[in-house]
Amino acid sequence: MIGAAASAAGCARGPRLNVYNWSDYIAPDTIAQFEQETGIYVRYGTYESVQEMLAKVMSGNSGWDVVFPSNAFIQPMRQMGLLAPLRREWLSHLDALDPAFRQPPWDPGLHWSVPYMWGVTGVLYQTGLHPPPLAWRDLWDARMAGKITMLDDEEEVLGACLKMEGYSWNSENPAELRQAQRQAIAQKRLLRAYVNAEVRDQLVAGDVTAAQAWAVTAAQAIQAAAGKLAFAFPAEGFGRYCDNMAILRESRRQQAAHRFIDYLLRPSVSAQIASAAQTATANGAARQLLPPSLRDNPVLYPSEEVLARAEWGAAQSPESQKLRDRLWTEIKSA
Amino acid sequence: MKRLRFLFLAPAAVVLAATLVAPLAIVSVYSFLSRGAYGGVTEPFSLENYARLWDPLYALIFWRSLWIAAVSTAICLILGFPLALFIAAAGRRKTLYLSLVILPFWTSFLIRLYAWIFLLRDTGLINTALQALGMIREPLPMLYNEGAVILGLVYGFLPFMVLPLYATLERLDPSLIEASADLGARPFQTLFRVTLPLCAPGIWAGAILVFVPSLGTYLTSDLLGGSKTILIGNLVQNQFTSARDWPFGAAASLALMIVAAALLLAARPSGERML
Amino acid sequence: MRRSLAVYATGAYAFLHAPLLILAAFSFNTSRFTVWQGFSLRWYAALAHDRELIESAGNSLLIAFVSTACATAMGTLAGYALWKRGAAWISGSLYLSLATPEIVTGVSLLAFFQWMFRYLNLRLGMHTVILAHVGFSLAYVVVVVVARLRSFDPALEEAALDLGATEWEAFRRVTLPHLSPAIAAAAMLAFTVSIDDYVITSLVAGVDSQTLPMTIYALARRGVNPMLNAVSTIVVVLLGLMVLLSERLRRT
Numbered sequence: 001m002i003g004a005a006a007s008a009a010g011c012a013r014g015p016r017l018n019v020y021n022w023s024d025y026i027a028p029d030t031i032a033q034f035e036q037e038t039g040i041y042v043r044y045g046t047y048e049s050v051q052e053m054l055a056k057v058m059s060g061n062s063g064w065d066v067v068f069p070s071n072a073f074i075q076p077m078r079q080m081g082l083l084a085p086l087r088r089e090w091l092s093h094l095d096a097l098d099p100a101f102r103q104p105p106w107d108p109g110l111h112w113s114v115p116y117m118w119g120v121t122g123v124l125y126q127t128g129l130h131p132p133p134l135a136w137r138d139l140w141d142a143r144m145a146g147k148i149t150m151l152d153d154e155e156e157v158l159g160a161c162l163k164m165e166g167y168s169w170n171s172e173n174p175a176e177l178r179q180a181q182r183q184a185i186a187q188k189r190l191l192r193a194y195v196n197a198e199v200r201d202q203l204v205a206g207d208v209t210a211a212q213a214w215a216v217t218a219a220q221a222i223q224a225a226a227g228k229l230a231f232a233f234p235a236e237g238f239g240r241y242c243d244n245m246a247i248l249r250e251s252r253r254q255q256a257a258h259r260f261i262d263y264l265l266r267p268s269v270s271a272q273i274a275s276a277a278q279t280a281t282a283n284g285a286a287r288q289l290l291p292p293s294l295r296d297n298p299v300l301y302p303s304e305e306v307l308a309r310a311e312w313g314a315a316q317s318p319e320s321q322k323l324r325d326r327l328w329t330e331i332k333s334a
Numbered sequence: 335m336k337r338l339r340f341l342f343l344a345p346a347a348v349v350l351a352a353t354l355v356a357p358l359a360i361v362s363v364y365s366f367l368s369r370g371a372y373g374g375v376t377e378p379f380s381l382e383n384y385a386r387l388w389d390p391l392y393a394l395i396f397w398r399s400l401w402i403a404a405v406s407t408a409i410c411l412i413l414g415f416p417l418a419l420f421i422a423a424a425g426r427r428k429t430l431y432l433s434l435v436i437l438p439f440w441t442s443f444l445i446r447l448y449a450w451i452f453l454l455r456d457t458g459l460i461n462t463a464l465q466a467l468g469m470i471r472e473p474l475p476m477l478y479n480e481g482a483v484i485l486g487l488v489y490g491f492l493p494f495m496v497l498p499l500y501a502t503l504e505r506l507d508p509s510l511i512e513a514s515a516d517l518g519a520r521p522f523q524t525l526f527r528v529t530l531p532l533c534a535p536g537i538w539a540g541a542i543l544v545f546v547p548s549l550g551t552y553l554t555s556d557l558l559g560g561s562k563t564i565l566i567g568n569l570v571q572n573q574f575t576s577a578r579d580w581p582f583g584a585a586a587s588l589a590l591m592i593v594a595a596a597l598l599l600a601a602r603p604s605g606e607r608m609l
Numbered sequence: 610m611r612r613s614l615a616v617y618a619t620g621a622y623a624f625l626h627a628p629l630l631i632l633a634a635f636s637f638n639t640s641r642f643t644v645w646q647g648f649s650l651r652w653y654a655a656l657a658h659d660r661e662l663i664e665s666a667g668n669s670l671l672i673a674f675v676s677t678a679c680a681t682a683m684g685t686l687a688g689y690a691l692w693k694r695g696a697a698w699i700s701g702s703l704y705l706s707l708a709t710p711e712i713v714t715g716v717s718l719l720a721f722f723q724w725m726f727r728y729l730n731l732r733l734g735m736h737t738v739i740l741a742h743v744g745f746s747l748a749y750v751v752v753v754v755v756a757r758l759r760s761f762d763p764a765l766e767e768a769a770l771d772l773g774a775t776e777w778e779a780f781r782r783v784t785l786p787h788l789s790p791a792i793a794a795a796a797m798l799a800f801t802v803s804i805d806d807y808v809i810t811s812l813v814a815g816v817d818s819q820t821l822p823m824t825i826y827a828l829a830r831r832g833v834n835p836m837l838n839a840v841s842t843i844v845v846v847l848l849g850l851m852v853l854l855s856e857r858l859r860r861t
Contacts, residue, residue, distance in 0.1 A: 018816045023827035024834075028658060044661055045819050046827035051575040052811060054373055055716065059723045063732060063816040076372040152561045154576055193478040193560025197832035198448065201643045205457040217832060224642055318371050325577035332564035333391060338776050339690045343699060346687035346747055350702045353744025357717030358705065360724075364717075413621065420618040423611070426860070429793060433852040434622060438629040439801045440848050441841035442825045448833050449628035452635075452643045459631070492625065494749075497798055501757045501791040535759035539752045542707065543798075550710035570710045580716065587713040594708040595701075 016041040017256045020053060020064040022243065025117065027269075027276035034263050040256050057082055057248060065251040066260055071106045071242045072315045074113050083112045084249040090258035093265035098284030104242065105312060113244035114261055115282035117274070120302070120310055121156055121239045123232045124203060124218040125210040133210050135235040136164040140183070145190045147209035149202075152194035154328040155313060156239065157184055160212060163236040169311040172320035181327040185334045203229055216279045219299045223278075231299045233306045240310040242282060365584035373578040383585035392569070392586070396593065399549055399566040402480065406487035407545040410495040411537065413488065418499035418536075419529075422506065432500060436493045443490060447557045450489070454482060454558075478560030486554035491547070495540035502536030503529075538602065546594050566590050629845065636838035643833060652839040662824055662840055669821040670844075672735065673804040676742035681796040683743070684750025685788065689780065691751065692758040703748040714745065715812035722813060734815035741813050742806065746799035753798065757791035758784075 023046040031042050045064070047053045050073055056062045058080065069077055077083050088094070094102075094110065101115040123133050133139060139148050139160075150157050159169040161180035171177060192208060197217045202208045204225040213221075218231040245264065247257045263269060270286030280300040281287055287295055294300065316324065365383055367375040421431045438446065453459050454476040461473040476482060506529065514524040530537070552567035561568075566586065573583025636653070640646035656662060691700060706714070722737055761784065769779040807822040814820065821840070828834050 022830075023824070024831045028655075043816055045816065046661070046824060047811075048827045048830050049575060051373065051578065055574070055719065055812060058374055059719075061723070061726070061732070073372075080372060149560075152556065188562065191560075191562070193562060195560065197830060198451070198557075200832045201452075202455060202457075204642050205455070205644060207456045207458075220641075220832070224640065315372070318369060321578060322369070325572065325579065328572070328577075329395075329564055329569065330391060332562065332568070333394060338780075339693060342686040342690035343696060345683040346751075347699060349683060349740070349743050349747060350699065350706070352721075353718060353741055354702050354706045354709075354714075357714065357721045358709070360720050361713055361717045416614060416617050417621045420614045423614070428790070429859075430852070430856050431618075432794065432797065433849075433856075435625060436797045436801055437845060437849055437852070438625050440804050441629065441632070441845050442822060442837065443805050444807075444822075444826060444829055445632060445837050445841055446628040448643075448829070449631040452631060453627065489624070489628075492621075493801065494798065497794040498753045498756050501753050501794045502760055504790045505757065505760045505787075532760065535756040539756035542704075543749060543752055546704070546707040549708065552710075567710055571712050574712045574716055584713065587710055590710065591705055591708045595704060598704065 014041055015039065015253075015256060016043060017066065017253055017260055018043045018045070018064045019066045019260065020045045020047060020056075021066075021068045022046065023048075025068070025243070025273070025277055025279070027272040030264075030269060030273060033269075034260065037263075038256075038259060040259070042260070057250075060250050062248070062250070064248055065253050065257045067246055067248060068116060068243050069113070069246055070313070071104065071115075071244060072313045074106045074244060074246070076315050077246070078112055082249055084247040084251060084254060084257075085111055086114070086247065086261075087254070087258060090255060091262050091265065093262055093267075096265050096267050096270070096283050096285035098282055098287065101242070101282040101284075106314075107244075113246045114265065116243045116245050116264070117277070117279040118240065118242035118282055119215045119280055119300075120233065120241075120307075121151070121160070121212060121214055122218065122234055123210055124199075124213040124221060125230060125232065126203070126206070127228055127230050129209060132230065132232065134232045136160045136238075137236070139210060139212065140187050140190065142190060144209045146192055147207070148187075148190055149192050149195045149199050149208050149211040150187070151212050151214075152196050154324055156212060157194070157331070158324060158327065159239045159313070160234070163234065163238065163311075166236070169237065169239045170314040170316070172317060174323055177320075177323060177327055181331060184331045188331070188334055200224075215299055216277075219278055219297060222299060233302055233309065235309070237309040237311060239313050240307075241313050361584045362588060364581050365588055367581045369579045369581055373580065375580050383582045384589075386582060387585055387589055395564055395566055395569055396590075398563065400593075400597075402484060402487065402555075402565065403545050403548040403551075406484050406491065406548055407495075407541055409484065409488050410491055410544050411540065414492055414495035414499055414540065415537075417492075418496045418503050421496070421500050422503035428504070432497070435496050439493055444553065444557075446489075447486060447553065450482075450486060450558060451477060454485075477558065478562065480559065480563070483555050483559040483563075486558040487548050487551060490551075490554060491544040494543040494547075498539035498543060499533065499536045502533040502539075506532055542598065546598070549590060549594055632838045633842045636835055636842050638835055641833075641835060652835040653843075655836050656839050656843070659836070661819065662821075662836070665819045665824045666821045666840060666844060668735070668818055669804055672738055672742060672810075672818075672820065673800050676739050676746060676803050677796055677800040679739075680743045680746035680750050680799045681792060684747045684795060684799075685754050685792055687747070688751040688754035689758065689784065689788075692755050703751055706745055706748045707752075711806075711808040714741075715809040718744075718809065719812045732815055733813055733818075735818045737813045737815065738810055738818050738820070741809050742803045745806075745809065746802055749798045749802060750795040753795040754788060754791050757788055761787055 017040050019042055031044055035042055050070055053067055057064060057067060097115060104115060107113045125133050158180050161183040162171050162176060163169055164183060165179050167176045199208055199211045199213060200217050200221045203211060203221055222229045245261045247254060251257055267285035267289055270281055270283040271289035274281040274286055274290060275294060364375050366379045368378055370376045421428055424431050456473040464470045510528055511524055514528045550567040552571045555563060555565050555568060570583050570587050573579045635643060637648050638645055639649040718741055722733060765783050766779045769783045805822055807826050810820050811823050825837050828837055
């Protein structure tokens with residue numbers, strides 16, 4: 001309550017920073033501690049999807065300073081001239097990052113973004129199932145008819161179908177995409193629904209037997225329904241994403257923004273966030289500080305062997321996006 | 335008279351110009367442009383988006399949306415009318431009862447839809463209760479089908495039918511009803527031949543406030559319908575979000591508005607103006 | 610007849626309120642999921658610490674009250690003027706505002722505001738949100754008020770004019786009182802569409818104008834969260850008490 005009054009006062013003057021992030025991606029104390037330490041008032045806004053964030057910042061004067069785009073959007077945002085180049089001299093904790101994330105394919109020199117949290121998509125299922133669904137193909141199994149769900153996301157559904165057919169998650173080939181679409185349409189009569197994170201509750205309650213789900217949803221569900229649920233990394237391969245911290249070119253608070261990013265890179269802070277949000281962090285030093293239940297959680301941090309099957313999601317060319325959307329509309333209308 | 339009328343209309347006209355007319359002009363322009371690489375719009379101008387709409391796939395989507403909206407409106411009317419009647423006849427507690435209708439809608443619709451999922455799902459409250467009472471053996475499939483979408487729409491739009499109905503029913507002179515009874519009419523006859531015609535403006539208003547917005551609905555079909563059917567609202571929503579094809583979304587939206595306007599013009603009661 | 614209506618009404622109210630009661634019940638659940646595990650106040654405690662949530666709730670209420678007041682006033686006057694003599698493009702605009710999908714209104718408003726802001730030294734903020742809300746609430750108010758006016762006998766106003774009243778006086782003392790149930794109903798509708806608007810608000814809101822629906826939808830994307838149940842319960846209890854209080858005051 002006092003915080004609300006203080007924030008109202010903070011609105012008026014003094015140094016400030018506007019941070020635009022996904023919800024549930026920060027620990028309860030992170031912002032308050034940053035404000036105490038630096039005296040910078042932080043306005044923390046949340047968005048529901050990257051497209052929503054893009055629509056706001058595309059104009060070039062949205063008022064936000066720090067945003068958290070997913071990896072597939074870093075290049076597009078660069079091309080639209082929306083991102084500010086990062087100044088290494090202002091980021092002292094970059095080496096806290098896990099080695100695997102120091103030269104990410106979407107930004108090898110880390111000139112524009114800093115990896116934050118990452119995750120994968122796989123199959124979340126009831127442990128009672130024999131044999132367990134370990135591949136995307138198993139979500140087409142008639143045994144589970146009416147109790148299967150997929151994510152309500154065109155990239156995820158088409159990606160899974162593409163992988164099942166042996167193609168790339170990011171394929172732009174029309175023939176391959178149409179094959180994938182046929183699979184998706186064939187699945188529809190077995191499908192209960194296209195649901196996102198809400199499927200967690202239904203799996204715990206038993207309405208759904210197997211679902212395409214994000215690893216973070218799975219980790220939460222498995223923890224809540226101990227022993228009843230399990231997560232599989234599909235044998236054919238699966239998609240992977242990473243949310244990154246980035247600074248908008250329009251921001252006139254570049255130094256404060258860098259300070260905030262550097263603060264989030266601190267192992268202790270990052271560990272706090274990873275515990276609260278229960279996601280996989282790209283910060284290797286922070287991961288070491290996590291309790292073993294999180295640090296060694298196979299759902300959040302699968303082995304290298306498993307990750308070798310993963311493919312980073314990438315931005316689609318406009319023609320391919322158009323085709324995919326048409327295919328998705330047809331799938332939904334079928 | 336003219337001056338008063340001008341003064342009365344001016345504030346609304348200014349607001350509408352800023353929030354509807356100008357933005358709508360922008361949308362119309364968008365519909366003739368092409369999609370930007372990652373969202374937004376760019377040149378060239380073309381009729382491509384409208385040409386794309388001319389496709390059986392989209393006709394089917396339009397038809398489904400119209401059908402679901404029409405059914406929901408009809409059910410809202412049937413369910414809402416007795417409730418409005420009750421409130422209008424409630425004497426001193428009218429405003430209280432009216433507020434009770436709308437009070438739940440001052441919380442998030444999204445979360446209330448989640449509550450409906452909890453009620454309707456196979457292991458949900460209703461199925462569990464019915465099974466415990468021994469009335470059914472297998473859970474009823476009440477979720478993720480068209481029926482659930484209609485239920486959600488009726489639930490979400492009922493106040494928008496009840497409130498306008500109440501606004502006209504409240505005016506109803508009870509002596510007219512008494513006169514009808516005195517002349518020997520049975521209650522149902524009175525209902526159909528006296529009450530309903532007198533509150534026709536309210537019915538028309540309620541129908542507009544339910545049918546038209548429900549054409550653009552997307553949340554209900556996503557959550558309660560399991561996102562398995564695509565309606566016009568979902569299509570437009572997709573164009574501005576995942577598909578990033580604003581010009582096509584603009585064109586689809588304009589098409590929807592034209593269809594809605596045409597329907598209203600065709601369906602309005604004779605002798606009534608548009609509004 | 611009265612008795613069967615009352616029975617029916619009880620059923621209808623149960624239908625309308627059932628989800629709300631479930632929401633409230635689960636706001637006291639220990640578990641995060643919709644599986645009852647015990648009574649707890651932890652979500653309410655978490656609420657008290659969430660600065661963003663409380664601020665966004667406050668913003669939503671402020672926006673809803675201001676835009677409802679403006680929309681009801683403007684809409685009543687406009688509805689009356691339209692009833693007297695139609696104005697095609699205003700009626701047409703009102704219909705179009707109802708028919709436009711929210712995302713289209715939101716995106717086009719955003720584009721319009723940003724175009725305008727190149728010439729004015731302004732940014733997106735509470736003012737743009739309130740303007741947008743008044744814009745889309747107007748149609749609801751006008752439709753309800755006009756419906757009521759349709760059953761109003763113009764002869765009453767004419768009689769007042771014959772007796773020497775000005776047009777404004779006739780409107781204020783004869784028509785307006787007759788309209789008061791419709792105005793109350795219209796205001797409630799306008800408040801309703803404003804307080805839970807997500808799509809349009811999220812697009813035209815400025816950095817400092819996060820509203821409750823924006824916070825809720827962003828959180829809900831991660832899955833059901835009882836903290837949202839808690840905040841919804843508090844908001845509805847507060848508003849309900851306010852309604853009761855105004856009833857009391859009105860009757861004295």
